[in-house]
Amino acid sequence: MSATPKTSGMAKLERDAVLELASKNRRLDGRALTDYRKIKIETGIIEKANGSAQVTLGKTKVMVGVKVQMGSPFPDTPNEGVQTVNVELTPLAYPTFETGPPGENAIELARIVDRNLRESKAIDVTKLCITPGNKVFVVFVDINVLDHDGNLIDASTYAALAALMTGKFPEYELKDGEVIFKDSFQPLPINNHPVPVTFAKVGKILVADPCLKEEEAMSARLTVGIDKDDFVCAMQKGGIGELDSNEIKAAVETAINKSRELRGIITEASK
Amino acid sequence: MSKEKAPERLIDDSGLRIDGRRPEDLRPIKLEVGVLENADGSAFIQQGKNKILVGVFGPREIHPKHMVLPDRAVIRCRYRMAPFSTEERKNPAPSRREIEISKVIREALEPAVMSEYYPRTVIDIFIEALQCDGGTRCAGIVAASLALADAGISMKELVSACSAGKVGGQVVVDLCDLEDKYGEADLPVALMPNLSAVTLIQMDGKLSREEFEKALDMASEACRQIRNFQAEALRHKYQGMVDTEEPPATGEASK
Numbered sequence: 001m002s003a004t005p006k007t008s009g010m011a012k013l014e015r016d017a018v019l020e021l022a023s024k025n026r027r028l029d030g031r032a033l034t035d036y037r038k039i040k041i042e043t044g045i046i047e048k049a050n051g052s053a054q055v056t057l058g059k060t061k062v063m064v065g066v067k068v069q070m071g072s073p074f075p076d077t078p079n080e081g082v083q084t085v086n087v088e089l090t091p092l093a094y095p096t097f098e099t100g101p102p103g104e105n106a107i108e109l110a111r112i113v114d115r116n117l118r119e120s121k122a123i124d125v126t127k128l129c130i131t132p133g134n135k136v137f138v139v140f141v142d143i144n145v146l147d148h149d150g151n152l153i154d155a156s157t158y159a160a161l162a163a164l165m166t167g168k169f170p171e172y173e174l175k176d177g178e179v180i181f182k183d184s185f186q187p188l189p190i191n192n193h194p195v196p197v198t199f200a201k202v203g204k205i206l207v208a209d210p211c212l213k214e215e216e217a218m219s220a221r222l223t224v225g226i227d228k229d230d231f232v233c234a235m236q237k238g239g240i241g242e243l244d245s246n247e248i249k250a251a252v253e254t255a256i257n258k259s260r261e262l263r264g265i266i267t268e269a270s271k
Numbered sequence: 272m273s274k275e276k277a278p279e280r281l282i283d284d285s286g287l288r289i290d291g292r293r294p295e296d297l298r299p300i301k302l303e304v305g306v307l308e309n310a311d312g313s314a315f316i317q318q319g320k321n322k323i324l325v326g327v328f329g330p331r332e333i334h335p336k337h338m339v340l341p342d343r344a345v346i347r348c349r350y351r352m353a354p355f356s357t358e359e360r361k362n363p364a365p366s367r368r369e370i371e372i373s374k375v376i377r378e379a380l381e382p383a384v385m386s387e388y389y390p391r392t393v394i395d396i397f398i399e400a401l402q403c404d405g406g407t408r409c410a411g412i413v414a415a416s417l418a419l420a421d422a423g424i425s426m427k428e429l430v431s432a433c434s435a436g437k438v439g440g441q442v443v444v445d446l447c448d449l450e451d452k453y454g455e456a457d458l459p460v461a462l463m464p465n466l467s468a469v470t471l472i473q474m475d476g477k478l479s480r481e482e483f484e485k486a487l488d489m490a491s492e493a494c495r496q497i498r499n500f501q502a503e504a505l506r507h508k509y510q511g512m513v514d515t516e517e518p519p520a521t522g523e524a525s526k
Binding site: 110115119235240 | 344345346347349367370377386395458468469471473477
């Protein structure tokens with residue numbers, strides 16, 4: 001059951017400082033309202049994974065490993081491979097992250113990343129079918145949050161995308177219905193590059209790429225996923241506050257512009 | 272098992288949808304307030320083939336105690352689909368989808384509830400989707416907001432909700448299950464109409480910026496219509512309590 005979370009441990013003074021700055025259109029770390037923190041993307045860091053990436057967004061650090069294994073298709077899509085996304089908010093990333101099965105925050109995060117990839121058809125699942133209705137490739141995208149300083153949604157999706165874009169899966173041949181894997185690998189079929197842009201509503205304004213302190217002072221959060229052709233492919237509001245529709249429309253416009261720049265950074269790092 | 276087939280076309284030559292609606296038409300909605308004996312507040316919504324029951328308990332003492340908030344009520348929400356609510360039986364264990372929806376529904380209702388009036392308590396909202404036909408999170412919010420009002424909980428405004436989306440190249444509102452499955456995009460929105468405050472927005476699919484703006488406007492307009500039905504349903508029940516001659520209370524409104 002979903003319950004109102006405990007209010008954060010942030011001191012009231014600090015929260016007031018964030019809000020006070022926001023009332024003057026300013027931010028704690030001096031960034032402009034739509035500025036992202038410094039992004040660093042490394043790929044191919046886990047040899048045993050089919051694809052991997054680590055994204056550092058300010059002080060937020062997220063690692064993604066992609067594994068590709070043989071499995072069964074869903075009955076309603078017999079000709080398509082399967083995409084699954086899971087998030088682990090590892091207890092080393094933040095004092096209040098606990099061990100145990102994923103909670104609602106981890107599940108929501110995984111589902112937002114999944115939605116961005118799935119709805120933009122980032123992975124061409126039709127190219128991952130081995131024998132229709134029987135054997136397909138399953139792409140496991142496992143996200144490990146290593147250091148939490150806000151905006152896990154964007155960091156996780158960028159890392160997932162970089163891991164997929166540099167990911168490889170085995171070449172194979174069919175002999176008498178048997179699947180025989182070769183020693184060689186081929187790149188994962190990636191068709192689209194969805195880029196989410198997340199905003200926090202702090203006081204009366206929206207700020208992009210919120211750091212943890214801004215997230216703790218925010219009333220609501222809005223993620224807008226934009227695909228490579230500037231279409232909106234995913235969206236999610238979070239938090240117990242509200243937004244107005246003009247604010248949302250403006251956020252979509254900002255997201256479209258911002259996503260181009262961010263997509264450039266991700267594709268450059270995933271060459 | 273499933274008999275369902277993908278429809279050939281989602282919009283016909285005269286621009287009508289598979290169930291004969293125009294793009295801006297809602298499905299018929301029936302709202303009933305106060306349908307359960309034991310819950311402090313309850314409501315039932317039927318929207319197309321959706322049948323959803325909501326019960327609210329509280330404000331009441333909170334268990335476990337460590338969840339207590341000193342300055343406001345904790346709001347807890349569970350959205351659950353009955354195993355028989357869908358074509359294929361749904362496994363009764365809570366799915367990741369249900370966990371996410373429970374969270375976004377709670378976040379859609381919290382801005383309306385004046386939780387600071389009830390410190391150190393909990394308000395529990397239980398949403399049981401008995402039959403699902405697309406747009407259950409929105410229908411659940413509409414009924415939950417009535418159930419909260421029925422429980423006598425102070426609210427700034429009723430929360431209304433409706434989805435918009437794109438099917439067969441057209442921007443439409445209130446997608447049914449088939450339109451959701453085979454359409455191009457789905458955009459559920461919850462709104463406090465008289466405050467113009469969006470409390471839930473999600474989207475999946477593919478929309479251009481222009482289509483998105485149109486869909487958001489259409490969903491907001493649909494929310495305003497539904498808010499009138501909600502007010503009517505509440506009025507029916509509570510007028511019924513004043514005037515005993517009146518039969519108790521079904522707020523019925525069709526398109």
